[in-house]
Amino acid sequence: MHERNRTNTTRKGLALATAAALTLMVGCANLTPGQKGAAVGAAAGGVVGNVLTGGSTLGTVGGAAAGAIIGNEVGRKK
Numbered sequence: 614m615h616e617r618n619r620t621n622t623t624r625k626g627l628a629l630a631t632a633a634a635l636t637l638m639v640g641c642a643n644l645t646p647g648q649k650g651a652a653v654g655a656a657a658g659g660v661v662g663n664v665l666t667g668g669s670t671l672g673t674v675g676g677a678a679a680g681a682i683i684g685n686e687v688g689r690k691k
Contacts, residue, residue, distance in 0.1 A: 626663040626673055630656055647689040654684020 633656060644652070658680015659673050666672025 626668050627660055630659040630663065630673070630677075633659075645688075647685045650684035650686070650688020651681045652684070654680035654682070654687070656680070658683070 655677045659677035661680070662676015663669070663673040665676070
């Protein structure tokens with residue numbers, strides 16, 4: 614039963630991260646390359662952090678933060 618709850622939590626987290634990423638990408642057409650990179654990086658990092666930590670909130674937020682930092686740097690260099 615515990616494993617099933619963890620799977621549902623992970624799926625909900627992935628769905629939420631995906632929805633947030635789509636909202637950011639569609640709603641912000643005039644972003645700088647660094648800001649776009651940060652948004653995409655945060656979404657991707659949040660998904661990766663969620664999956665790697667089994668749905669942990671801390672893992673999801675940490676992954677999103679790391680992804681935003683990396684995405685910002687990559688976006689600026691374009």
